[in-house]
Amino acid sequence: PQDMGRLCRDAVDEVRASYPDADIRLRLTDELHGRWDGSRLSQLLANLLTNAVRYGTGPIVVEAAGHDGQVILTVSNEGNPIPGRALPTLFDPLTRAGPADRRGTAAGMGLGLFICRCIASAHQGTIEVASSETGTSFTVRLPRSPA
Numbered sequence: 001p002q003d004m005g006r007l008c009r010d011a012v013d014e015v016r017a018s019y020p021d022a023d024i025r026l027r028l029t030d031e032l033h034g035r036w037d038g039s040r041l042s043q044l045l046a047n048l049l050t051n052a053v054r055y056g057t058g059p060i061v062v063e064a065a066g067h068d069g070q071v072i073l074t075v076s077n078e079g080n081p082i083p084g085r086a087l088p089t090l091f092d093p094l095t096r097a098g099p100a101d102r103r104g105t106a107a108g109m110g111l112g113l114f115i116c117r118c119i120a121s122a123h124q125g126t127i128e129v130a131s132s133e134t135g136t137s138f139t140v141r142l143p144r145s146p147a
């Protein structure tokens with residue numbers, strides 16, 4: 001048994017500790033309890049939040065909302081859109097979409113979103129991305145009680 005509100009608050013606190021200048025806004029609505037692997041969901045949230053800090057601009061909005069049998073998480077940021085050609089493979093391992101100057105040794109490995117997809121699927125959930133001039137948003141849908 002887990003409280004998605006607490007998982008989100010803890011993940012936001014952790015990322016704020018590493019990135020004190022980040023403007024992260026948390027919106028929690030409705031009933032957010034479910035049966036999930038709490039440490040894996042913390043990892044998913046940390047990956048999405050760290051990406052938003054590193055690749056986005058402007059405020060980051062984290063939302064968790066309960067809808068009957070599922071909980072929906074979204075992490076959104078402004079900034080340059082992810083190129084459309086990168087979207088179909090964005091959740092594949094070792095895939096990165098940014099400009100070449102981010103591909104040096106200090107760059108990520110391109111595994112974060114792959115791990116997020118593994119964690120969502122292991123909970124019988126889904127993860128999707130939408131990216132346009134108005135911003136980038138990742139949506140995770142999780143059944144409250146995966147089989």
Ligand SMILES: Nc1ncnc2c1ncn2[C@@H]1O[C@H](COP(=O)(O)OP(=O)(O)O)[C@@H](O)[C@H]1O
Nearest residue numbers: 051052055096097098108109110111112113136
């Ligand atoms: N919130 C975001 N805004 C813009 N681009 C993003 C965002 N999240 C991920 N990306 C793009 O997706 C790529 C893959 O992300 P990820 O799998 O976490 O790998 P990594 O962070 O190691 O590059 C990133 O390199 C970046 O180009």
Ligand SMILES: [Mg+2]
Nearest residue numbers: 051108112113
């Ligand atoms: Mg990453």
